[in-house]
Amino acid sequence: MSADYLFPHRHILGLGDLAAADIDFILKTAESFKEISQRSIKKVPTLRGKTVINLFLEPSTRTRLSFEIAAKRMSADTFNISGAGSSTVKGETMVDTARNLAAMNPDCIIIRHACSGSPGLLARHIDASVINAGDGAHEHPSQALLDLMTVREHKGRIEGLKVAIIGDITHSRVAHSNIIGFAKMGAEVRVAGPATLIPPGIAAMGAQHCRSVRQAVSGADVVMALRIQKERQQDPLLPSLREYAIFYGITPEVMIHAASDAIIMHPGPINRGIELDPALADGPRSVILDQVTNGVAIRMALLYLIMGGE
Amino acid sequence: MSVDNLESVILLENARLLDPAGGLDALGYVLVRDGIIAAVAAGRPEGVELPAELRRLDAGGRWLTPGLIDLHVHLREPGDEHKETVVSGAAAAAAGGFTAVVCMPNTRPFNDCAAVTLQILAAAAGAAARVYPVGSISVGLQGETLAPFGEMRRAGVRAVSDDGRPVVNSQLMRRALEYAGDHDLLVISHAEEESLSRNGAMNEGATATRLGLRGIPAVAEEIMVHRELALAEYTGRPVHIAHVSTAGSVDLIRRAKARGVKATAETAPHYFTLTEEAVGLYDTRAKMNPPLRTAADVAAIREALADGTLEVIATDHAPHSDLEKDLEFELAANGIIGLESALPLSLALVRDGLLTPLQLVARLSTNPARILGVPGGRLAVGEPADLTLIDPDYKFTFRADELKSRSRNSPFIDWEMQGKAMLTIMDGRITHQEISF
Numbered sequence: 001m002s003a004d005y006l007f008p009h010r011h012i013l014g015l016g017d018l019a020a021a022d023i024d025f026i027l028k029t030a031e032s033f034k035e036i037s038q039r040s041i042k043k044v045p046t047l048r049g050k051t052v053i054n055l056f057l058e059p060s061t062r063t064r065l066s067f068e069i070a071a072k073r074m075s076a077d078t079f080n081i082s083g084a085g086s087s088t089v090k091g092e093t094m095v096d097t098a099r100n101l102a103a104m105n106p107d108c109i110i111i112r113h114a115c116s117g118s119p120g121l122l123a124r125h126i127d128a129s130v131i132n133a134g135d136g137a138h139e140h141p142s143q144a145l146l147d148l149m150t151v152r153e154h155k156g157r158i159e160g161l162k163v164a165i166i167g168d169i170t171h172s173r174v175a176h177s178n179i180i181g182f183a184k185m186g187a188e189v190r191v192a193g194p195a196t197l198i199p200p201g202i203a204a205m206g207a208q209h210c211r212s213v214r215q216a217v218s219g220a221d222v223v224m225a226l227r228i229q230k231e232r233q234q235d236p237l238l239p240s241l242r243e244y245a246i247f248y249g250i251t252p253e254v255m256i257h258a259a260s261d262a263i264i265m266h267p268g269p270i271n272r273g274i275e276l277d278p279a280l281a282d283g284p285r286s287v288i289l290d291q292v293t294n295g296v297a298i299r300m301a302l303l304y305l306i307m308g309g310e
Numbered sequence: 311m312s313v314d315n316l317e318s319v320i321l322l323e324n325a326r327l328l329d330p331a332g333g334l335d336a337l338g339y340v341l342v343r344d345g346i347i348a349a350v351a352a353g354r355p356e357g358v359e360l361p362a363e364l365r366r367l368d369a370g371g372r373w374l375t376p377g378l379i380d381l382h383v384h385l386r387e388p389g390d391e392h393k394e395t396v397v398s399g400a401a402a403a404a405a406g407g408f409t410a411v412v413c414m415p416n417t418r419p420f421n422d423c424a425a426v427t428l429q430i431l432a433a434a435a436g437a438a439a440r441v442y443p444v445g446s447i448s449v450g451l452q453g454e455t456l457a458p459f460g461e462m463r464r465a466g467v468r469a470v471s472d473d474g475r476p477v478v479n480s481q482l483m484r485r486a487l488e489y490a491g492d493h494d495l496l497v498i499s500h501a502e503e504e505s506l507s508r509n510g511a512m513n514e515g516a517t518a519t520r521l522g523l524r525g526i527p528a529v530a531e532e533i534m535v536h537r538e539l540a541l542a543e544y545t546g547r548p549v550h551i552a553h554v555s556t557a558g559s560v561d562l563i564r565r566a567k568a569r570g571v572k573a574t575a576e577t578a579p580h581y582f583t584l585t586e587e588a589v590g591l592y593d594t595r596a597k598m599n600p601p602l603r604t605a606a607d608v609a610a611i612r613e614a615l616a617d618g619t620l621e622v623i624a625t626d627h628a629p630h631s632d633l634e635k636d637l638e639f640e641l642a643a644n645g646i647i648g649l650e651s652a653l654p655l656s657l658a659l660v661r662d663g664l665l666t667p668l669q670l671v672a673r674l675s676t677n678p679a680r681i682l683g684v685p686g687g688r689l690a691v692g693e694p695a696d697l698t699l700i701d702p703d704y705k706f707t708f709r710a711d712e713l714k715s716r717s718r719n720s721p722f723i724d725w726e727m728q729g730k731a732m733l734t735i736m737d738g739r740i741t742h743q744e745i746s747f
C-alpha cells in the first residue's frame with residue numbers, strides 16, 4: 001500500500017464498488033482494530049460525538065448486534081430503528097424515511113432492507129454515510145469483508161486460493177458479495193448447488209459454476225456453506241430439505257475431496273445437519289466463530305474509514 | 311356563421327407527402343376543409359379552385375403524413391388523474407404528432423362496462439386527439455368471465471384487452487377471440503406467463519443477477535405469444551400482440567404469419583432503443599413490463615420492424631408520478647411515458663437505414679388504422695383531416711419541463727433527439743404547433 005493512499009468511499013454499498021486496494025486497506029484497518037476487542041476496556045474515543053443509526057427493516061439479530069458493538073467500541077452514539085417484517089417504517093417511503101433521518105443529522109446510517117439497491121436510494125437522499133448491511137439478493141459487503149479477513153488470517157493470503165461456495169447462490173447476498181470480493185482479491189471462486197438456485201450470469205460475476213458439490217470442493221482451500229431456505233415466493237425450488245442435505249450438504253465425506261487444511265465457513269445461523277454437518281460446524285476446521293469475532297473488527301474499520309478518517 | 315372560418319380551410323403546400331396506402335412519396339399539397347381532406351396531390355396547387363379565406367402554410371419540404379395513431383396508451387382516467395387525464399394524455403399525443411390514441415382499460419374503475427367507456431369518451435370530447443377506448447376482456451380484469459363486449463362496442467370501444475395482465479385461462483382467451491368477431495372488436499394480448507414472471511423486476515440474466523433483482527425470462531413472454539398464435543390459428547380469428555420485446559417472440563410471430571395466422575404485432579420505441587443495461591444502478595425509469603431486454607433482442611426487434619413482422623410501433627405510454635417511481639426498484643411501478651418521445655426515437659430507424667420514410671409512416675399510422683378498423687392512416691380525399699407535419703432534421707433536447715403529459719417517468723429525459731412533429735392537425739383543427747409560417 002502506498003503511503004499516500006486515501007480511502008475514497010463515503011458509502012459502503014457493495015463490494016462491486018470497491019477496488020482490490022480498497023478491500024486490502026479495509027482488511028488491514030480491521031486487523032489493527034482487532035486488538036481493541038481483546039482489551040479489558042474495549043473502547044476507544046475515535047468516533048466520540050458521531051451518531052450512527054441502525055435502520056434494520058428486515059429481521060436481523062447478529063448483524064445488527066455486530067454493528068452496534070462496533071459503533072460502541074468506537075464511542076459513537078447508536079440508535080436502532082427496526083421494522084422487521086416490512087420494508088418500510090410505518091408505511092413511509094424510503095425517500096420520506098431518508099428525509100426524516102436527515103433532520104436528525106446522523107453521521108452514518110447502517111441499513112438492512114429486503115429490496116436490492118435500497119441503500120443506494122437512501123444514500124442519494126441523505127448527506128450521511130450509508131453502510132449496506134444486506135439488501136435483498138444484492139450484496140452484504142461487511143459479511144464478505146469479514147469472510148475475507150478470516151480467510152487471510154488463517155491462510156495468510158487470498159490470491160491463488162480455491163474457494164468453494166455451496167448452496168443457494170441465487171438468493172444469497174452473502175454469496176454475491178463473497179464471489180465479487182474473493183474474485184477481486186485473486187482467488188479462484190467456484191459455486192455449486194441445486195440448478196434451481198444457480199442464477200444466470202454467475203460467471204460474469206467471477207465464479208465458476210461446478211456441476212456437483214464434490215467438483216466444487218475438490219482441492220478447495222475454503223469451503224463456505226450457505227444457509228438454505230426451502231420456500232421462496234411460491235417458487236418450487238427444492239423437493240425437501242432432506243434431499244438438499246443428502247445431495248448438497250457439506251459432510252465429512254464431501255470434505256475428503258477438499259485440501260487437507262481446508263477451512264469451513266458459514267455466515268450463520270446454521271441449519272445444522274442440512275447445509276452443514278454438525279461435526280464439521282464444531283470441528284477443528286471450522287472458523288465460524290472467528291467470522292463472528294472478525295465481524296466486529298470489520299465493522300469498526302468501516303465506521304472509522306467513512307466517518308473518522310480525519 | 312360561416313363554417314369556412316380560418317381554421318376550417320387550410321392549404322399545406324410544398325410538403326413531402328408520405329402516404330403508404332397510396333405509395334405516394336412526393337412534394338405536393340393537401341387541402342383541408344371542414345375537417346376532411348378535400349384535395350391531395352403532388353406538385354403545386356395551380357389551377358385548383360381555392361376559397362378566398364384560406365390559411366396557406368408553406369411546409370418548406372417537411373414531411374406531411376397521415377396523423378400518427380398510437381395503438382397502446384394508458385390514460386389513467388378515471389382513477390389516477392394525478393398521473394394523466396384523458397385531456398393531458400391527448401395533449402401529449404398531439405405534441406408527439408399523434409392524432410389518435412387507443413387507451414387501455416386498466417383504469418380505476420376498469421373499463422369493463424359501457425358506463426366507464428362513456429365516461430372516458432365524455433372526457434375525450436374536445437381533447438386534442440381522438441380517443442379509442444379499449445374494453446377489458448374479462449370483468450374486473452379478473453380473467454374469469456367475459457366482459458360485455460357488445461354493450462361496450464355500442465358505447466364506443468374498438469378493441470378488447472386485459473392489458474397490464476395476461477389472460478391466464480386459455481379457454482377464456484379462446485372464447486374472447488371467438489366472441490370478439492361477433493362485435494367487430496380487435497383482441498389485443500398482453501402476453502405474459504405469470505408463473506415465470508412473478509415478482510420479476512427486470513430481464514433475467516447477468517445484469518439482474520449482479521443487481522440482485524429477480525428476473526423475468528424472455529420465455530415468459532414467448533410461451534404466451536405461442537399460445538395466442540395457436541388460439542388465433544385454431545379459431546381463425548385475428549389477434550394483436552402488444553409490446554413485443556424478445557427475439558423469440560419475433561420468430562414465433564414471423565413463422566405464424568408465414569403459415570397464414572391472422573396475427574399482427576406491435577413493439578415500443580424503448581424495445582428497439584434501449585437494453586437492460588439502461589437499468590444502471592436501479593433506475594426506476596427503466597422499469598417496465600415486459601422489461602428491457604438484451605442487445606440481441608433489440609437487434610431482432612429492429613429487423614422485425616424492417617421486414618414487417620412487427621407492423622406497428624406503439625408507445626405503451628404508462629404515466630406514473632414520483633409516488634410510484636421514487637421508490638426501491640422492486641417496489642416501483644412498471645411503465646414509462648412515450649407519446650412525446652416515440653416519433654424522434656422512431657425516426658432514428660430511418661436514419662439508420664432500417665426503414666424508408668413510407669415504412670415508418672405505415673408503422674405509426676396506416677397499419678394501426680387498418681388493424682383497429684378506424685378512419686385515418688391515409689392521405690386521401692374524404693379521409694378525416696388528421697395530419698402530422700414532421701421535421702426529420704429538427705434537433706432538440708427532450709426536457710421534462712416541456713412535456714405535456716402530467717408525468718415525467720421517461721428514461722429519455724435530457725436525451726439529444728432528432729426529428730419532431732412541428733404541426734399536428736386533428737379533425738381539421740391545429741392541435742399542436744411548434745413552427746411559425
Ligand SMILES: [Zn+2]
Pocket residue numbers: 473474475500552553599
Ligand atoms: Zn401490457
